[in-house]
Amino acid sequence: xxxxxxxxxxxxxxxxxxxxxxxxxxxxxxxxxxxxxxxxxxxxxxxxxxxxxxxxxxxxxxxxxxxxxxxxxxxxxxxxxxxxxxxxxxxxxxxxxxxxxxxxxxxxxxxxxxxxxxxxxxxxxxxxxxxxxxxxxxxxxxxxxxxxxxxxxxxxxxxxxxxxxxxxxxxxxxxxxxxxxxxxxxxxxxxxxxxxxxxxxxxxxxxxxxxxxxxxxxxxxxxxxxxxxxxxxxxxxxxxxxxxxxxxxxxxxxxxxxxxxxxxxxxxxxxxxxxxxxxxxxxxxxxxxxxxxxxxxxxxxxxxxxxxxxxxxxxxxxxxxxxxxxxxxxxxxxxxxxxxxxxxxxxxxxxxxxxxxxxxxxxxxxxxxxxxxxxxxxxxxxxxxxxxxxxxxxxxxxxxxxxxxxxxxxxxx
Numbered sequence: 001x002x003x004x005x006x007x008x009x010x011x012x013x014x015x016x017x018x019x020x021x022x023x024x025x026x027x028x029x030x031x032x033x034x035x036x037x038x039x040x041x042x043x044x045x046x047x048x049x050x051x052x053x054x055x056x057x058x059x060x061x062x063x064x065x066x067x068x069x070x071x072x073x074x075x076x077x078x079x080x081x082x083x084x085x086x087x088x089x090x091x092x093x094x095x096x097x098x099x100x101x102x103x104x105x106x107x108x109x110x111x112x113x114x115x116x117x118x119x120x121x122x123x124x125x126x127x128x129x130x131x132x133x134x135x136x137x138x139x140x141x142x143x144x145x146x147x148x149x150x151x152x153x154x155x156x157x158x159x160x161x162x163x164x165x166x167x168x169x170x171x172x173x174x175x176x177x178x179x180x181x182x183x184x185x186x187x188x189x190x191x192x193x194x195x196x197x198x199x200x201x202x203x204x205x206x207x208x209x210x211x212x213x214x215x216x217x218x219x220x221x222x223x224x225x226x227x228x229x230x231x232x233x234x235x236x237x238x239x240x241x242x243x244x245x246x247x248x249x250x251x252x253x254x255x256x257x258x259x260x261x262x263x264x265x266x267x268x269x270x271x272x273x274x275x276x277x278x279x280x281x282x283x284x285x286x287x288x289x290x291x292x293x294x295x296x297x298x299x300x301x302x303x304x305x306x307x308x309x310x311x312x313x314x315x316x317x318x319x320x321x322x323x324x325x326x327x328x329x330x331x332x333x334x335x336x337x338x339x340x341x342x343x344x345x346x347x348x349x350x351x352x353x354x355x356x357x358x359x360x361x362x363x364x365x366x367x368x369x370x371x372x373x374x375x376x377x378x379x380x381x382x383x384x385x386x387x388x389x390x391x392x393x394x395x396x397x398x399x400x401x402x403x404x405x406x407x408x409x410x411x412x413x
Contacts, residue, residue: 003051006042007392011035013052021045048260049389068106076106079369085302086372087361094376096388097365100395104366132289135313139279139323142286149282152328153225155180159218173214174205177221186224186408187217193404219271222330223251226274227409230281236288237295240281241410247277248405249363249398254356256394256401261355261384272337272356274409279320279338283309304374306342318342344380354380366395 004013011034019028019042027045028038034052042050068076080101087094136142143149158176162168178184184205191202191212202208209217233240251273258266283291290312298308309316322339333350340347341360347353357380365373 003049003389005049005389005392006039006047007396009034009039009042009050009052011039015050016053017051019047019050021047048387048393068103068110072110073102073106076109077102079105082302083365083369084373086304086374088375088378091376091378091381092388093358093381093386093391094361094373096391097362097373100392101365104395132287132293135287135290137314139315139320142282142320143323143327146286149324149327152330155183156222156225157329159214159221163214163218168214170209170214171206173217174209177217178205183221183224187220190220190408191217193401193408219268223271223274224409226278230285233281233285234288236284237292238280238284240284243277243280243284244410245406246363246367247274248409249366249402250274250276250356250359252398252401252405253359253362253394256397257355257359257362257384257386257390260386260390260394264351264355268331268334268337269352269355272334272352273359275321275325275334276338276341276356276360277317277321278324279317279322280305280309282320282324283317298372299370302372304372306374316342342374344377344383348383351383354383358384358386362391362394362398366399 013034015028015030015032015034018026018030021027025045027041027047028034028050080098083101084094084098087098089095089098136144155176159173162173162176177187187205188202188208190196191208192198196212198211202211205217227244230240230244251270254269254273255266258264258269280291283294294305294308294312297303297311298305301308306316306318318339318341322335325335325338333352336347336350337353337356340350340353341356344353344357354377357377361374361376364371
């Protein structure tokens with residue numbers, strides 16, 4: 001008898017203890033045999049682990065590793081170790097993410113028969129254009145004088161006003177969004193994506209507001225509007241699409257983890273994840289030559305990108321993101337989540353910052369290996385009250401959503 005992560009549960013196993021959902025609802029009584037249908041229900045109701053007869057977590061982990069060729073596994077372990085070289089792998093949560101990454105890299109290499117190609121990308125070569133001019137000395141100085149950066153579409157504030165008015169109807173909210181046909185089409189595409197998983201198609205904004213909620217659509221509209229403001233970022237060592245793909249990964253992880261975390265306001269976590277690296281896009285757009293040197297430093301020295309930013313500029317993308325969001329008059333709590341996602345202990349009264357911190361770390365660890373996984377804040381982990389077993393579940397659930405989310409959000413980048 002042993003306790004297994006949901007990712008390790010298989011049809012045919014027999015549960016050794018009643019399985020209940022996060023709300024205490026009975027899902028499967030002791031003694032019954034698992035089926036694929038049971039496993040789907042467990043995912044929907046937030047089950048992260050179950051006790052079964054004849055297996056243990058260690059045995060399941062060993063079985064996953066034993067099925068992989070030793071040479072492939074060694075190459076994957078070497079690649080993963082390099083990715084996590086700047087992180088605190090002595091922490092149980094980081095150790096688990098490292099283990100999961102080794103398995104994923106090895107399985108991918110074995111499937112593609114690319115074991116000899118395993119290894120993170122080395123520093124990207126780019127022609128040296130000489131020393132760039134001095135960078136602005138502060139986030140505020142970098143944003144000064146840019147009219148486009150200093151304004152935000154008025155429709156956002158109209159929506160915010162309508163949502164704050166108890167007398168506003170769903171039809172009124174849908175009417176405001178509907179004034180932008182492009183935004184309407186993209187929101188409907190998102191509403192019909194795996195992010196929500198509705199069984200019937202949502203074919204109008206009015207139905208979308210009814211099914212998803214006006215405030216949720218408002219958050220999604222915010223994310224899509226911000227993406228449109230950075231369509232013209234020049235290509236370089238780090239592209240705008242790479243930044244957005246990482247941001248979408250963070251947003252999806254945030255949404256998945258929120259189901260398991262305690263005492264959090266879930267409604268803004270997806271958009272907080274989506275906007276957490278907003279400042280990095282500003283750097284790519286306004287100081288691309290400095291950003292090229294920052295990326296080279298991070299890759300050659302195997303340090304997290306935000307530390308290389310601070311070394312070169314004296315501030316990082318989190319501080320710059322907060323400065324821009326304040327100029328746009330976005331909600332203060334959202335500004336603080338973005339500002340604190342690398343140092344969540346500085347925003348102890350905003351617990352969502354701890355979750356975005358973890359979601360960001362997971363998104364980096366699940367990436368292509370070109371960036372180092374940052375350190376996990378032990379205080380943030382403790383604040384969330386999560387079990388290590390949640391990580392494998394979140395990884396499994398998020399992977400199913402990311403591809404559709406990238407297609408939905410980045411169709412114009």
